[in-house]
Amino acid sequence: MVEEQRSASASSASAGRPPAVSVRGLWKVYGPNPLSIVGSPDATLSRSELRAKTGCTAAVSDVSFDVAPGEVFVVMGLSGSGKSTLIRCLTRLVEPTAGEVFLDGEDISKATPQRLRELRRQHFSMVFQHFGLLPHRKVIDNIAYPLEINGMKKAERHARANEVIELVGLHGYSHAFPEQLSGGMQQRVGLARALAVDPQVLFLDEPFSALDPLIRRDMQQEVIRLHRELGKTMVFITHDLSEAVKVGDRIAIMRDGAVVQIGTPEELVALPIDDYVANFVRDIAKSHVLTLKYLARPAQSDEDMDGPELAANMIIRDAAEIILQTHKPVRVSENGKFLGIVSSEDVLRLISGVA
Amino acid sequence: MTHLKKSHLLIGVGLVWITLSRIFQGNQTLELATSENTSFTSSVGDAAASIRGNRTKSAAFIYFFNPIRAAITGFVEIIRSIISVPSGNSIIPVIGWFGVVAIVAFTVYATSRLRTAILAVSLLLACGALGMWQFTMDTLAMTLASVLLSLLVGIPVGIWAGRSDRVLKILTPFLDLAQILPTLVYLAPLALFFLIGTASATIATMVYSIPIAIRITAHAIRNLNQSPIEAALSMGSTPTQTLTKVQLPMAKQMIILGINQTVMAALSFVVIAALIGAPGLGKPVVDALIIRNVGQGFVAGFAVVFVAILLDRSTSAAAKAQESFIPLTSQQIRRGRIKVGLSGLLAIASIFASRSVLSLAVWPGSINISQQVEDVTNHATKWITTNLYIFTVGFKDFISNWVLNPLETLLAFSPWFVTLSAIVFIAAVIGGMRVAMLATGLLTLIVLSGLWHEAMITLTQTIVATLLTMAIGITLGIWVGRSSSAEKVLRPFLDAGQTLPAFVYLIPMLGLFGPTRFTAIATGIVYSIPVVVKIVSEGIRSVPIAMIEAATVAGSTVRQIITKVQLPAAKRSILLATNQGMIFVLAVVVIGGFVGSGGLGYLVILGGSKPEMQGKGLVAGFAILLLGVTIDRIAQASARRT
Ligand SMILES: Nc1ncnc2c1ncn2[C@@H]1O[C@H](COP(=O)(O)OP(=O)(O)OP(=O)(O)O)[C@@H](O)[C@H]1O
Numbered sequence: 003m004v005e006e007q008r009s010a011s012a013s014s015a016s017a018g019r020p021p022a023v024s025v026r027g028l029w030k031v032y033g034p035n036p037l038s039i040v041g042s043p044d045a046t047l048s049r050s051e052l053r054a055k056t057g058c059t060a061a062v063s064d065v066s067f068d069v070a071p072g073e074v075f076v077v078m079g080l081s082g083s084g085k086s087t088l089i090r091c092l093t094r095l096v097e098p099t100a101g102e103v104f105l106d107g108e109d110i111s112k113a114t115p116q117r118l119r120e121l122r123r124q125h126f127s128m129v130f131q132h133f134g135l136l137p138h139r140k141v142i143d144n145i146a147y148p149l150e151i152n153g154m155k156k157a158e159r160h161a162r163a164n165e166v167i168e169l170v171g172l173h174g175y176s177h178a179f180p181e182q183l184s185g186g187m188q189q190r191v192g193l194a195r196a197l198a199v200d201p202q203v204l205f206l207d208e209p210f211s212a213l214d215p216l217i218r219r220d221m222q223q224e225v226i227r228l229h230r231e232l233g234k235t236m237v238f239i240t241h242d243l244s245e246a247v248k249v250g251d252r253i254a255i256m257r258d259g260a261v262v263q264i265g266t267p268e269e270l271v272a273l274p275i276d277d278y279v280a281n282f283v284r285d286i287a288k289s290h291v292l293t294l295k296y297l298a299r300p301a302q303s304d305e306d307m308d309g310p311e312l313a314a315n316m317i318i319r320d321a322a323e324i325i326l327q328t329h330k331p332v333r334v335s336e337n338g339k340f341l342g343i344v345s346s347e348d349v350l351r352l353i354s355g356v357a
Numbered sequence: 358m359t360h361l362k363k364s365h366l367l368i369g370v371g372l373v374w375i376t377l378s379r380i381f382q383g384n385q386t387l388e389l390a391t392s393e394n395t396s397f398t399s400s401v402g403d404a405a406a407s408i409r410g411n412r413t414k415s416a417a418f419i420y421f422f423n424p425i426r427a428a429i430t431g432f433v434e435i436i437r438s439i440i441s442v443p444s445g446n447s448i449i450p451v452i453g454w455f456g457v458v459a460i461v462a463f464t465v466y467a468t469s470r471l472r473t474a475i476l477a478v479s480l481l482l483a484c485g486a487l488g489m490w491q492f493t494m495d496t497l498a499m500t501l502a503s504v505l506l507s508l509l510v511g512i513p514v515g516i517w518a519g520r521s522d523r524v525l526k527i528l529t530p531f532l533d534l535a536q537i538l539p540t541l542v543y544l545a546p547l548a549l550f551f552l553i554g555t556a557s558a559t560i561a562t563m564v565y566s567i568p569i570a571i572r573i574t575a576h577a578i579r580n581l582n583q584s585p586i587e588a589a590l591s592m593g594s595t596p597t598q599t600l601t602k603v604q605l606p607m608a609k610q611m612i613i614l615g616i617n618q619t620v621m622a623a624l625s626f627v628v629i630a631a632l633i634g635a636p637g638l639g640k641p642v643v644d645a646l647i648i649r650n651v652g653q654g655f656v657a658g659f660a661v662v663f664v665a666i667l668l669d670r671s672t673s674a675a676a677k678a679q680e681s682f683i684p685l686t687s688q689q690i691r692r693g694r695i696k697v698g699l700s701g702l703l704a705i706a707s708i709f710a711s712r713s714v715l716s717l718a719v720w721p722g723s724i725n726i727s728q729q730v731e732d733v734t735n736h737a738t739k740w741i742t743t744n745l746y747i748f749t750v751g752f753k754d755f756i757s758n759w760v761l762n763p764l765e766t767l768l769a770f771s772p773w774f775v776t777l778s779a780i781v782f783i784a785a786v787i788g789g790m791r792v793a794m795l796a797t798g799l800l801t802l803i804v805l806s807g808l809w810h811e812a813m814i815t816l817t818q819t820i821v822a823t824l825l826t827m828a829i830g831i832t833l834g835i836w837v838g839r840s841s842s843a844e845k846v847l848r849p850f851l852d853a854g855q856t857l858p859a860f861v862y863l864i865p866m867l868g869l870f871g872p873t874r875f876t877a878i879a880t881g882i883v884y885s886i887p888v889v890v891k892i893v894s895e896g897i898r899s900v901p902i903a904m905i906e907a908a909t910v911a912g913s914t915v916r917q918i919i920t921k922v923q924l925p926a927a928k929r930s931i932l933l934a935t936n937q938g939m940i941f942v943l944a945v946v947v948i949g950g951f952v953g954s955g956g957l958g959y960l961v962i963l964g965g966s967k968p969e970m971q972g973k974g975l976v977a978g979f980a981i982l983l984l985g986v987t988i989d990r991i992a993q994a995s996a997r998r999t
């Protein structure tokens with residue numbers, strides 16, 4: 003019913019290219035004899051039952067998804083649902099128990115250690131929740147570290163590091179040490195370090211949860227800007243729903259290691275697959291993510307049909323002012339095709355949460 | 358419920374034991390006169406003699422032991438010839454005393470700060486003034502040589518064990534054993550293969566201190582904050598890059614702390630290694646102990662203490678200097694460089710002066726206060742023993758009559774099978790079936806060795822000393838754990854207590870209690886209290902504040918909080934402290950063989966000095982090891998089960 007609008011635009015722009023990240027049947031099981039769990043009937047047990055029966059924890063169970071080039075793919079879920087394990091499997095910081103991960107069509111679960119290092123050095127980088135800065139190095143040498151291990155000369159790598167320092171707004175701090183910086187500044191260093199090698203794909207594990215709200219908003223803007231201006235592909239883990247909605251093209255919701263639903267924010271709000279997802283997205287202001295298409299309904303006999311016409315893909319929040327000012331219902335159409343009408347009562351009901 | 362049963366069982370075992378002991382007292386005790394050999398000990402003695410006889414013939418000696426001995430002796434002699442003994446046909450070492458003082462001052466100043474350097478220099482001069490310059494230099498040379506060699510092995514292996522679970526798993530049993538092994542046990546077997554002398558002493562010291570270096574280095578690598586390491590891997594670092602650019606710089610401070618521990622371990626061992634011919638301060642200590650001249654012992658003992666403080670302060674100050682990663686401003690760096698440069702020049706000038714001016718080369722004999730120190734300490738000891746007689750001898754007699762003798766009767770003068778069964782039952786109750794079986798095996802081996810009676814004498818002393826240690830240690834531990842001002846007052850003593858070689862504690866105790874069993878026990882107590890207090894106070898302090906607050910809100914008195922909340926919660930730490938305390942006590946009690954404690958320790962020492970007793974001495978050393986492992990396993994198991 004509701005189409006994937008934002009992701010559709012992202013994937014249409016890159017039609018023909020393989021997905022930037024493609025995950026097929028990925029498992030990570032901790033415990034004795036992990037392979038025996040994969041695909042067995044036990045895998046359908048709940049976490050605690052599985053643990054009681056086999057002593058294993060399925061941190062990631064049978065996850066599959068694609069991320070289009072240039073897309074920001076958000077992963078959400080309660081604490082312990084396996085988000086960090088998933089993102090570490092994508093970069094093979096954790097060895098998956100089973101399944102495949104393709105980066106730009108290359109199966110990285112088969113990469114040799116050399117090839118894996120090459121990919122890590124050039125193709126993707128990671129930003130960590132706890133920053134992972136090297137305490138014994140100055141900011142500039144932290145940022146230059148990935149270039150240094152790549153064999154770049156000192157002058158050259160410092161020049162590049164200074165560029166990214168400007169980019170993340172850390173001008174003047176290049177000779178400070180991590181422990182002299184605030185949490186927010188340290189996370190910028192982490193971001194700068196990830197950007198220094200100009201990777202095509204960025205993996206971000208709750209990058210902003212340690213930051214205060216103001217800095218967080220700045221950093222979110224920064225991510226959106228990177229995405230828009232530099233076209234980076236990102237896999238972004240967060241706990242924060244409004245952050246997910248703000249930066250994400252699509253959101254995957256995880257529970258107990260499995261992906262419950264993947265979709266645009268609009269899809270998740272409009273059609274949550276179960277109560278877990280519904281609960282998760284309950285706090286999103288529906289009017290901020292849904293479009294008029296969601297409200298459009300057939301006109302009743304006593305309603306005016308000569309109100310203004312609005313596009314179906316308009317976000318309700320943006321259309322609200324027009325609808326509330328005209329005293330007639332608006333007509334909603336998609337590509338010239340009439341879908342239905344929306345009255346001011348419909349909008350008010352949605353905003354007040356009755357609908 | 359099970360708890361009640363446990364204590365009932367223990368009381369039951371005790372009553373049966375006491376009853377049987379009364380009935381059969383004096384029978385089947387396996388007592389053996391000191392100079393008597395069993396067929397087993399004499400065959401060990403023969404084997405040792407044949408090993409010694411083969412020294413020039415067997416391939417193992419020609420191609421393995423002898424070359425190692427030659428290489429290590431050579432290495433130590435080079436260092437000694439620089440600071441301690443005249444080299445070649447000269448009458449002075451390469452660097453005279455003034456030069457050595459200058460080098461120490463410069464090194465300490467460059468790695469930490471002026472105050473520590475001044476302290477170091479004063480301590481060194483004090484050693485000279487005690488008439489101990491040459492011995493001090495020998496001790497420093499031996500320590501330096503052993504530490505260098507130990508670190509050469511210990512740090513790389515420690516790094517390896519820090520990075521590989523397999524390696525750590527293989528090493529752990531050896532590292533654990535090394536922690537239990539009383540120092541005295543190492544000496545004789547090594548002397549058998551490497552002869553009496555510097556090589557044996559250095560190797561024994563290495564065997565003692567390498568495990569410490571390995572343990573701390575591996576710990577340093579393993580306990581790093583993992584997130585920078587993971588980040589480094591995620592950026593494509595090779596294992597070598599991760600090690601050299603991330604792990605080692607981050608672990609640097611901890612590794613330097615490990616060096617500090619290695620140095621202190623090596624020093625305490627070098628002193629004891631005087632028993633197998635190590636040159637240095639241990640020799641005058643041993644001499645004084647043998648002739649029971651407390652004052653003379655104090656002179657050498659003070660020098661040992663000074664060297665210990667000197668090494669501890671300067672290495673731990675160097676570790677402290679690494680605490681922060683934030684460097685100095687460039688101006689501070691420049692000023693620092695100028696200062697270091699100037700003092701370096703001064704040191705070089707001093708070295709040259711010490712090579713050309715005789716009074717700066719050889720410690721002037723006129724500066725010597727050893728006689729005064731000896732007299733003062735002898736007088737003080739005499740005064741104490743005559744005027745505070747009631748306290749020293751009274752306490753000694755009280756413990757001897759009421760604790761030591763009854764326990765000795767029970768352990769050593771019951772039939773051996775009664776004591777053995779009782780110990781096994783106790784092990785089963787507090788440690789479980791597996792430990793009981795292990796204890797059966799180990800104790801049976803002691804019986805077979807023929808030294809059961811002596812082993813029980815040593816065990817008695819160990820138990821009594823441990824009981825007293827725990828009584829004092831837990832009390833102090835609770836105090837230190839609950840009050841931060843108590844911690845501030847006691848901390849320096851606890852730290853110092855842990856760094857001093859056990860040997861030097863014997864001297865004042867000998868003065869107070871004379872050559873008796875009790876001297877060894879008192880030394881064991883004083884030596885092991887610091888570690889017990891440390892572990893107990895940490896346990897008390899780690900009880901969550903919330904628990905104490907909840908108890909306080911519920912209206913508990915301080916006593917109730919201690920007995921009903923803190924002690925039960927810290928039970929594991931207390932059991933661990935008991936284990937550590939017992940191991941420390943055992944190590945000292947056997948050294949007490951020097952001052953009349955008898956038991957296995959005396960046999961080991963006797964074996965070192967009398968050829969016909971060598972076999973018995975070696976077997977006694979092995980029995981000490983068995984006893985230590987038995988104690989450790991039982992204590993560990995009971996700590997695990999709570
Ligand atoms: N090394 C490990 N060994 C055993 N179990 C593990 C390991 N790492 C993670 N787990 C388990 O896997 C599950 C998922 O953990 P993960 O860290 O991926 O969760 P998360 O979604 O990132 O949680 P959070 O939001 O708290 O960061 C948890 O139940 C955790 O206990």
Ligand SMILES: [Mg+2]
Pocket residue numbers: 085086087
């Ligand atoms: Mg996580």
